[in-house]
Amino acid sequence: MSESVLHSVHVHPVKSLAGSAPGEAVVEPWGLAGDRRWALVDASATVVTQRRHPLLAMACAEPLPDGGIRLTAPGRDPLTVDVPEPRGTMIMDIFGDKVEAVAAGGPVDAWFSAYLGTEVRLVHLDDPAVRRPMDPVYGRDGQTVHFGDSSPLLLTTLTSLDALNSLIAQGDHADEGPLPMTRFRPNAVVAGTAPWAEDGWRRIAIGEVVFRVIKPCGRCVITTTDQRTAERGKEPLRTLARHRRIGDRLAFGQYLIPERTGRIRRGDAVTVLEGEPAAP
Numbered sequence: 001m002s003e004s005v006l007h008s009v010h011v012h013p014v015k016s017l018a019g020s021a022p023g024e025a026v027v028e029p030w031g032l033a034g035d036r037r038w039a040l041v042d043a044s045a046t047v048v049t050q051r052r053h054p055l056l057a058m059a060c061a062e063p064l065p066d067g068g069i070r071l072t073a074p075g076r077d078p079l080t081v082d083v084p085e086p087r088g089t090m091i092m093d094i095f096g097d098k099v100e101a102v103a104a105g106g107p108v109d110a111w112f113s114a115y116l117g118t119e120v121r122l123v124h125l126d127d128p129a130v131r132r133p134m135d136p137v138y139g140r141d142g143q144t145v146h147f148g149d150s151s152p153l154l155l156t157t158l159t160s161l162d163a164l165n166s167l168i169a170q171g172d173h174a175d176e177g178p179l180p181m182t183r184f185r186p187n188a189v190v191a192g193t194a195p196w197a198e199d200g201w202r203r204i205a206i207g208e209v210v211f212r213v214i215k216p217c218g219r220c221v222i223t224t225t226d227q228r229t230a231e232r233g234k235e236p237l238r239t240l241a242r243h244r245r246i247g248d249r250l251a252f253g254q255y256l257i258p259e260r261t262g263r264i265r266r267g268d269a270v271t272v273l274e275g276e277p278a279a280p
Contacts, residue, residue: 004270006206007158007191013069014061014122015039015147016049018182018227024265025187027209027258030128030144031152032187034063037128039094039101039147040112040120047094047147050222053116054230071108073115081108086126094132094147102126138214139257151255154217155198156186163195164252167239176235182227183236184219184252190270198254199246200276207268211256213275218249 012019015036026033038061040048050056059073067083081104089100101123109121125131125146134143135150145152161181168177181189188206190198201213219240224232240250 004190004192004272006188006264006266006268006270008189008266009264010185010187010189011035011063012061012185013038013063014059014071015047016053016056016222017071018057018060020062024263027153027262027264028128029152029258029261030132031146031148034067035187036147037067037125038069038104039092039123039125041092041123042121043119045090045092047092048116048120050225051220053118054225054232055116057225057227057230059112059115071111076111076115079108079111081122084124084126089126090123092123095149097132099125099132099147101131134257138255143257149217151214151257153187153211153256153258154185154253155188155190155211155213155256156181156184156253157190157193157195157198159191159193159195160198160252164236164239164244167243168235171235171239171242173234173238176233179223179236180227183223183225184217185222186253188256188264192270197276199251201254201272201274203259203272203274204256205269205271205273206264207262209262209264210259210273212259213254214257215255216246216249216251217253217255219252223252 008021009025010021011032011034013034042048062070069081071079084102084104086102090103092099092101104122112120128146132145134145165178204211223236244251
């Protein structure tokens with residue numbers, strides 16, 4: 001039995017916006033229930049994220065029981081958005097994937113466009129079971145994914161963050177640390193491991209749900225964005241480039257694919273089924 005436990009669960013209803021940390025979440029084949037089912041697109045229907053608009057870090061989407069969301073952002077009145085009726089779909093581009101989605105329309109587009117100072121639209125993934133197949137290198141036949149970058153879930157560990165912050169403290173931009181876990185936007189945060197233990201995991205169980213661990217998460221400029229102020233710095237990419245280069249990735253965290261559905265809860269045991277053990 002592993003001594004590791006699930007420390008926290010995180011759901012981001014709108015891609016690149018702040019989300020929430022519920023005590024538990026349902027695991028669906030394409031990700032956590034309510035996670036990354038909404039996204040913003042620009043006038044060319046290309047996905048919009050913090051990579052281009054760091055101000056999205058300061059906007060928050062709160063999930064509602066019916067699948068809708070409540071939006072807040074500095075200088076904007078709160079706005080509730082219902083799940084749009086699937087009367088028709090549009091084709092959006094998410095990192096080269098052409099995906100059908102339903103435009104939310106109405107006042108929400110004006111709300112976001114005024115906040116960012118550029119034309120954007122909000123779209124909803126109405127049928128995640130069919131809309132976006134996973135990369136066949138990692139996903140099995142019929143496996144799909146929501147609007148996440150490349151897999152249904154992202155896992156990180158507290159001890160790896162501590163180790164990374166120790167390295168940042170020794171570098172040229174020590175004043176930027178320590179960094180909070182919010183920089184890395186995970187779904188599942190694990191406590192009680194050795195630093196970087198997750199690199200050796202191949203299959204794990206979180207409570208009743210079993211996951212395949214498919215690849216390290218390559219980090220981008222979003223991790224350099226202060227999620228409270230939208231200001232950008234150099235870390236953690238500068239330190240990851242020096243100490244955490246795995247192949248062509250500056251790696252922090254691991255991508256997961258669920259092998260079955262179920263529910264994960266804060267405090268669940270995390271057990272390594274294949275790979276190196278998680279506990280120190």
